[in-house]
Amino acid sequence: MDNKEILIICESVHHGNTLKVAGAISEVLNAKLIKPANCDMKTVADYGLIGFGSGIYGGAHHEKLLDLADRLEMQKDKKAFIFSTCSIRVSAMHKTLRDKLLKKGFDIIGEFQCKGFADYSFLKYIFGGTNKGRPNKKDLQEAQVFAKKLQEQI
Numbered sequence: 001m002d003n004k005e006i007l008i009i010c011e012s013v014h015h016g017n018t019l020k021v022a023g024a025i026s027e028v029l030n031a032k033l034i035k036p037a038n039c040d041m042k043t044v045a046d047y048g049l050i051g052f053g054s055g056i057y058g059g060a061h062h063e064k065l066l067d068l069a070d071r072l073e074m075q076k077d078k079k080a081f082i083f084s085t086c087s088i089r090v091s092a093m094h095k096t097l098r099d100k101l102l103k104k105g106f107d108i109i110g111e112f113q114c115k116g117f118a119d120y121s122f123l124k125y126i127f128g129g130t131n132k133g134r135p136n137k138k139d140l141q142e143a144q145v146f147a148k149k150l151q152e153q154i
């Protein structure tokens, strides 16, 4: 990869869970971390590897991230990775974003998902939410192992 600059675009609105994962990954990769609202075509052009992450809402990534993927131009020689936090881990939850990024020509070199504390809807009334304390230390260590594997690929 000629351009080794790394950007992470993260939307984390429920409890800041995904932002913790983004922080752990960016520490290893020395990546710049921004929100989708602060990302435009020019920003993307400056980076060789781009990470896209958010919590999962209604079975897919946050709509701001999905909208951004729709607005991006076709890419050439641009690598990407996807990450998320969720209540119940199901890899199919990455499909909507993955399909959009593939359609835009990104080469997806890795995906990471872990549990995050959730107390939306009925979960609020069951023991005050689920996945308390997640992402925890172990989740963040696993995120950093994932980041190191990405490093080997660039």
Ligand SMILES: Cc1cc2nc3c(=O)[nH]c(=O)nc-3n(C[C@H](O)[C@H](O)[C@H](O)COP(=O)(O)O)c2cc1C
Residues within 6 Å of the ligand: 011, 012, 013, 014, 015, 016, 017, 018, 019, 054, 055, 056, 057, 058, 059, 060, 085, 086, 087, 088, 089, 115, 116, 117, 118, 119, 120
């Ligand atoms: C409105 C809403 C919808 C959600 N839908 C799902 C879902 O479909 N599947 C799931 O596993 N988690 C779901 N969650 C849980 C979040 O994905 C989880 O709490 C995540 O860690 C939130 O990340 P954040 O704190 O970075 O926003 C939902 C949470 C909210 C608030």
